[in-house]
Amino acid sequence: MKTIGVLALQGSVVEHINSLQKIEGILPMEVKSRKDIDKIDSIIMPGGESTTIGKLLRDFELLEPLSDRINKGMPVWGTCAGMILLAGKIIGEDHVHLGLMDIEVRRNAYGGQLDSFSCHACIDKVSKAPVNLIFIRAPWIERVNGNVEVLAEYEGKIIAARQGNMLVTSFHPELTEDLSFHKYFSEF
Amino acid sequence: MSDRFELNKNLAQMLKGGVIMDVTNAKEAQIAQEAGAVAVMALERVPADIRKQGGVARMSDPKMIKEIKATVTIPVMAKCRIGHIVEARVLEALGIDYIDESEVLTPADESFHIDKHGFKIPFVCGAKNLGEALRRIGEGASMIRTKGEAGTGNVVEAVRHMRTIMGEMRRLKNLPAEELMTAAKEMAAPYDLVVRVAKEGKLPVVNFAAGGVATPADAALMMQLGSEGVFVGSGIFKSSNPEKMAKAIVKATTYYNNPEIIAEVSEDLGEAMYGIEISEIKPENILSDRGW
Numbered sequence: 001m002k003t004i005g006v007l008a009l010q011g012s013v014v015e016h017i018n019s020l021q022k023i024e025g026i027l028p029m030e031v032k033s034r035k036d037i038d039k040i041d042s043i044i045m046p047g048g049e050s051t052t053i054g055k056l057l058r059d060f061e062l063l064e065p066l067s068d069r070i071n072k073g074m075p076v077w078g079t080c081a082g083m084i085l086l087a088g089k090i091i092g093e094d095h096v097h098l099g100l101m102d103i104e105v106r107r108n109a110y111g112g113q114l115d116s117f118s119c120h121a122c123i124d125k126v127s128k129a130p131v132n133l134i135f136i137r138a139p140w141i142e143r144v145n146g147n148v149e150v151l152a153e154y155e156g157k158i159i160a161a162r163q164g165n166m167l168v169t170s171f172h173p174e175l176t177e178d179l180s181f182h183k184y185f186s187e188f
Numbered sequence: 189m190s191d192r193f194e195l196n197k198n199l200a201q202m203l204k205g206g207v208i209m210d211v212t213n214a215k216e217a218q219i220a221q222e223a224g225a226v227a228v229m230a231l232e233r234v235p236a237d238i239r240k241q242g243g244v245a246r247m248s249d250p251k252m253i254k255e256i257k258a259t260v261t262i263p264v265m266a267k268c269r270i271g272h273i274v275e276a277r278v279l280e281a282l283g284i285d286y287i288d289e290s291e292v293l294t295p296a297d298e299s300f301h302i303d304k305h306g307f308k309i310p311f312v313c314g315a316k317n318l319g320e321a322l323r324r325i326g327e328g329a330s331m332i333r334t335k336g337e338a339g340t341g342n343v344v345e346a347v348r349h350m351r352t353i354m355g356e357m358r359r360l361k362n363l364p365a366e367e368l369m370t371a372a373k374e375m376a377a378p379y380d381l382v383v384r385v386a387k388e389g390k391l392p393v394v395n396f397a398a399g400g401v402a403t404p405a406d407a408a409l410m411m412q413l414g415s416e417g418v419f420v421g422s423g424i425f426k427s428s429n430p431e432k433m434a435k436a437i438v439k440a441t442t443y444y445n446n447p448e449i450i451a452e453v454s455e456d457l458g459e460a461m462y463g464i465e466i467s468e469i470k471p472e473n474i475l476s477d478r479g480w
Binding site for chain 2: 008009010011012013014015032047048049051052055056059080081107108111112113114116117118134136137172175
């Protein structure tokens with residue numbers, strides 16, 4: 001049994017838990033405290049508001065223990081807001097949150113809610129069938145550096161990437177019935 | 189269900205576990221964002237002032253909404269009057285993220301709400317009971333909130349509405365299929381949505397608490413009752429230390445099951461907003477009775 005935590009400070013927590021529950025051999029767990037971080041094998045940082053989640057991570061002193069574990073190899077997957085938390089640079093802002101991944105992201109890159117959209121795309125490394133991608137006030141990756149591998153692009157923008165134990169997506173697989181991204185991550 | 193409706197429901201899902209704060213200018217919006225709000229509600233007067241000053245409460249000045257939109261990176265919501273199709277179109281044209289068709293403003297229509305399916309922008313609407321929630325969802329609302337009694341700093345109505353909605357959903361879940369049509373008739377709700385709630389045991393959209401939340405403990409109480417997030421109207425900027433109150437409510441909403449944390453953040457907050465006993469409000473001034 002592998003315990004996959006979902007950072008449960010704010011956002012689409014239950015959606016990730018529900019997806020993980022459908023995968024055999026996975027025990028999903030909400031993560032809200034330092035103690036919880038010690039109990040998990042890997043962690044998902046869900047969609048939500050990155051400013052809110054970032055502040056709560058700082059105020060409750062979770063930033064450091066989380067960074068430590070990820071640096072030591074714990075797999076992490078950030079969806080949307082989670083991707084912003086992991087980014088080494090946030091364009092137009094002078095601060096980062098975890099800042100662990102060599103990507104430069106642009107927040108709300110596609111615009112406001114009226115610009116939210118969904119589409120289908122093939123992401124070879126993840127699934128043989130096209131996956132439904134849902135973008136909600138989504139960010140994109142403007143640039144990748146170092147050994148970051150680009151997993152998917154949409155209309156010339158990078159929307160999914162991996163760097164070793166770190167996975168990020170601009171979109172929200174937790175909002176679909178498709179489990180391919182959750183399965184892909186659970187094998188990290 | 190259309191793609192657009194799904195996307196609009198999805199944004200509400202991203203707001204879950206968070207606090208949406210009423211703000212009346214760019215400076216307050218900045219304070220709300222810094223405190224950790226997941227969204228701001230732009231309006232000219234907070235409900236407590238609307239209550240005090242009286243008169244007709246309308247959609248806010250687009251200039252103010254635009255300034256707030258330019259100041260923050262989190263989603264911006266704004267209110268239109270019940271049934272005021274044109275105010276809704278104006279807010280949609282401003283490119284904000286969510287419209288609240290709200291009983292806090294003076295209704296523009298005494299019989300009908302807006303056909304929200306006709307809009308690209310998402311709507312949140314207030315409800316006192318399950319029938320009202322499902323009527324609003326039937327009209328296209330992609331998020332529901334309790335009405336509570338806005339501007340009172342008294343959480344009792346929000347509690348009543350949340351308990352009512354939750355209780356009615358539990359009841360539906362236990363009804364045999366042949367009783368659902370009569371249940372739909374009795375609560376004046378669309379039959380297909382009644383069937384869906386009976387099957388899933390929950391609303392098909394996100395459900396927040398609103399109306400009277402004034403302290404961190406109020407916010408945590410609403411979360412414990414099954415709310416998926418909290419709107420705080422007058423409770424923040426009518427308190428003596430808005431910044432501190434805002435931060436405390438954000439933390440209490442996340443850690444609603446942790447009394448030690450709620451105790452810690454509730455310490456030394458200064459004065460909460462002045463509260464009003466519901467029975468002292470004249471019947472014509474009860475906002476939660478607006479909505480059809």
